[in-house]
Amino acid sequence: MEWLSEAISAFFGFTYYYPLFMAYLWMSGAWIYFLRWEKPFGDQVSRPPELAAYPGVSILVPCHNEAENIEETVRWLNLQRYDDYEILVVNDGSTDTTGEILDRLAGRYERVRAIHLKSNQGKACALTVGAMAARNEFLICIDGDVVLDPWASRWMVWHLTTSARVGGVTGNPRIRNRSTLLGKVQVGEFSSIIGLIKRAQRIYGRVFTVSGAVAAFRRSALQEVGFWATDMVTEDIDISWKLQLHFWDIRYEPHAICWLLMPETFKGLWKQRLRWAQGGAEVFLKNFYRIWDWKRRRMFMVFVEYCISVVWAYSMLAITLLWALGKVVTLPPLLQVRTLLPGWTGLLLGITCLIQFAVSMVIDARYDRRFGKTYFWIIWYPVAFWLINIFTIAVGFPRAVMKPRGKRALWKSPDRGLHKK
Amino acid sequence: MTEQEHVSNNPDDLLENYPENLIIDRPDLKSMPFLLGEQLLTLIFWGFWFYLWLPLISILAWAFGFHILYSHIVALGGFEGFLKQLHVFFGGIFFASGILALWSLYNLKRYGAYNRRTEVFTTDHEALEKFFSLSSDQLRTMHQAKRLTVSFSEDGSITGVLVTTIPAHRDNKG
Numbered sequence: 001m002e003w004l005s006e007a008i009s010a011f012f013g014f015t016y017y018y019p020l021f022m023a024y025l026w027m028s029g030a031w032i033y034f035l036r037w038e039k040p041f042g043d044q045v046s047r048p049p050e051l052a053a054y055p056g057v058s059i060l061v062p063c064h065n066e067a068e069n070i071e072e073t074v075r076w077l078n079l080q081r082y083d084d085y086e087i088l089v090v091n092d093g094s095t096d097t098t099g100e101i102l103d104r105l106a107g108r109y110e111r112v113r114a115i116h117l118k119s120n121q122g123k124a125c126a127l128t129v130g131a132m133a134a135r136n137e138f139l140i141c142i143d144g145d146v147v148l149d150p151w152a153s154r155w156m157v158w159h160l161t162t163s164a165r166v167g168g169v170t171g172n173p174r175i176r177n178r179s180t181l182l183g184k185v186q187v188g189e190f191s192s193i194i195g196l197i198k199r200a201q202r203i204y205g206r207v208f209t210v211s212g213a214v215a216a217f218r219r220s221a222l223q224e225v226g227f228w229a230t231d232m233v234t235e236d237i238d239i240s241w242k243l244q245l246h247f248w249d250i251r252y253e254p255h256a257i258c259w260l261l262m263p264e265t266f267k268g269l270w271k272q273r274l275r276w277a278q279g280g281a282e283v284f285l286k287n288f289y290r291i292w293d294w295k296r297r298r299m300f301m302v303f304v305e306y307c308i309s310v311v312w313a314y315s316m317l318a319i320t321l322l323w324a325l326g327k328v329v330t331l332p333p334l335l336q337v338r339t340l341l342p343g344w345t346g347l348l349l350g351i352t353c354l355i356q357f358a359v360s361m362v363i364d365a366r367y368d369r370r371f372g373k374t375y376f377w378i379i380w381y382p383v384a385f386w387l388i389n390i391f392t393i394a395v396g397f398p399r400a401v402m403k404p405r406g407k408r409a410l411w412k413s414p415d416r417g418l419h420k421k
Numbered sequence: 422m423t424e425q426e427h428v429s430n431n432p433d434d435l436l437e438n439y440p441e442n443l444i445i446d447r448p449d450l451k452s453m454p455f456l457l458g459e460q461l462l463t464l465i466f467w468g469f470w471f472y473l474w475l476p477l478i479s480i481l482a483w484a485f486g487f488h489i490l491y492s493h494i495v496a497l498g499g500f501e502g503f504l505k506q507l508h509v510f511f512g513g514i515f516f517a518s519g520i521l522a523l524w525s526l527y528n529l530k531r532y533g534a535y536n537r538r539t540e541v542f543t544t545d546h547e548a549l550e551k552f553f554s555l556s557s558d559q560l561r562t563m564h565q566a567k568r569l570t571v572s573f574s575e576d577g578s579i580t581g582v583l584v585t586t587i588p589a590h591r592d593n594k595g
C-alpha cells in the first residue's frame with residue numbers, strides 16, 4: 001500500500017504546486033518573449049515598423065444588438081493610420097436599433113459597408129459572411145464594442161506581410177471599464193495572466209487562442225481551413241486550433257491594442273467564463289484524435305497545458321470535497337485533508353504572485369500607464385482566477401461533452417459594465 | 422461618456438487625451454456603502470494575503486522570542502520543512518523552465534528558418550464561390566455593394582443575397 005500512499009501524496013502535492021510552477025513557466029516564457037520580440041521595438045505603440053507595401057485591409061465587425069456601442073466603435077475605426085482599408089459591419093439579426101445605426105454610419109463614412117443578416121446566425125457565421133464580402137486578403141476582426149487603437153492595423157499587417165506562413169495575428173486587449181472591483185481585477189488579469197500566457201505560448205511555438213476581440217487573419221488561410229465553425233461556442237479558440245493544425249503560424253502582437261468592455265457583475269462574469277471554459281473543452285474534444293500526429297508536435301505543449309489544467313481543476317474540487325467530507329465522517333487516514341490552508345506552500349504562492357504582478361507591471365505597463373493604479377486591487381486576482389477556473393471547468397467540460405454535435409452557437413449581448421446600466 | 426463626446430465626429434476631439442479618454446472609471450456610479458465595502462474587503466484580503474506568510478512571520482516572531490503560531494513550526498516541520506519545500510520548489514521551477522527553454526530552442530532551430538510557405542497565397546475566388554455556392558457575378562456584387570442583406574434557410578445555408586440601397590437619413594451627410 002506504500003505506492004498508494006505515495007500516489008495520494010503526489011496528488012496533493014500536484015494540486016498545490018501546479019499553480020506555482022505554471023506561474024514561473026509563464027513568467028520565464030513571457031520574459032524570453034519580451035527580451036526577444038518586444039523590447040527591441042521600445043514602448044511606442046505609435047511607431048510601428050515601416051512596411052515594404054501597404055496592402056488593402058478589410059476590418060470586419062460582427063455585431064448583435066450593439067446599438068449602444070457600435071457608433072463609437074466605427075468612429076474610432078475611421079481613425080486607423082492606414083491608407084487602404086474598408087470597414088464591414090455585419091449586423092447579425094439584431095432586434096434593437098443596430099441596423100438603423102449601421103445604415104446611417106454607412107451613409108456617413110465612405111469606408112463603411114453594412115451587411116444585414118436577416119436572422120441571428122451567430123458570430124462565426126457573421127464573420128464568415130464578412131470574409132466572403134471583403135475586398136481584401138487581410139482581415140482584421142474586432143468585436144462590436146471594441147475601440148481599436150489607430151496604429152493597430154499597421155502592427156498586425158506587418159506580421160502578415162513579412163512572413164507567408166503567418167495565418168493569424170492576435171492583438172492585445174485592454175479593459176476600459178474599471179468602476180467596480182470586478183472591472184479592476186480584470187485589468188490585472190489581462191496583464192498579469194493573459195498577457196504573460198500569450199507571450200509564453202509564443203515561446204512554446206503555438207498559442208491556445210487568438211483574442212476574439214481583436215485578431216487579424218489571412219483570408220486564404222481561413223479558406224484552407226473552412227472559415228469559422230458555426231457550432232463552437234468560442235469560434236476564436238476553434239479557428240486558432242484549426243489554423244495551427246494546418247501548420248499556419250499565429251503571432252501575438254502586444255503593440256496592437258484594442259480597448260474593450262468587460263462584465264462588471266458576478267453573473268455576467270460567470271456566464272462569460274463558463275462560455276470560455278466550455279469552448280476550450282469543445283475544441284479539445286474536437287481535436288483530441290487529430291493531435292496525435294508527430295507532424296503536429298508543435299501543438300503538444302498547448303495540448304498538455306490544457307489537459308493538466310483540467311486535471312488540476314477536478315483535483316482541487318476533489319480535495320475540497322474530501323476536506324468537507326472529513327468534517328462529517330471519518331475518512332481513511334490517507335484521504336484525510338486536515339486543512340485547506342497551504343502552509344509553507346502558501347508562503348511560496350504568496351511571494352510568487354507578487355513577483356508575477358511585478359513582472360507583468362514591468363512588461364505591460366508601457367501599454368497602459370494607468371495599470372499601476374490597479375495594483376492595490378489585483379490581490380484578489382490569484383484566488384479569484386483559480387477559483388473561477390476550477391468551477392467553470394468543472395461545469396463547462398461536461399457541458400461540452402453533452403452538447404449535441406452541429407448545434408449552432410448563437411450569441412446574446414453580454415454584460416458590458418456598470419456604466420451601461 | 423458625456424452627450425458632447427457622443428456626438429463629436431472630429432478626429433482631433435477623439436484623439437485628444439487618448440487613450441485616457443477611453444478609460445471608464447466612474448466611482449460616482451456606485452453607492453457609498455458599495456464603494457467603501459469594496460475598499461474594506463480588499464484591505465482585509467491584503468491582510469489574508471499576508472496571512473499566507475504566517476510561516477515566515479512565525480519564524481521571525483520566534484527569532485524575537487515570540488512563541489506564536491507554534492504549530493507552523495512543529496506541524497509543518499519548522500524551517501527545515503521550509504527548506505525541504507524550497508528544494509522541491511526550485512527543482513520544479515528549473516525543471517519547468519528548462520523544458521520550456523529546450524522546447525523553444527528546438528522550435529527555433531527546427532522551424533526558425535524553415536519556411537514551407539514561401540509562396541504568398543491569396544484567396545482562390547473560384548474556390549470561394551464554390552464554398553459559398555455563389556456565382557462569379559454574385560461574388561463580385563458582394564465585393565462592391567455598400568449595403569447587403571443576406572437571408573438564410575432553417576439549417577443556416579445562405580438562400581439569398583440582396584444588394585440594397587441605404588435608406589435616406591437626415592444624418593447621412595454627417
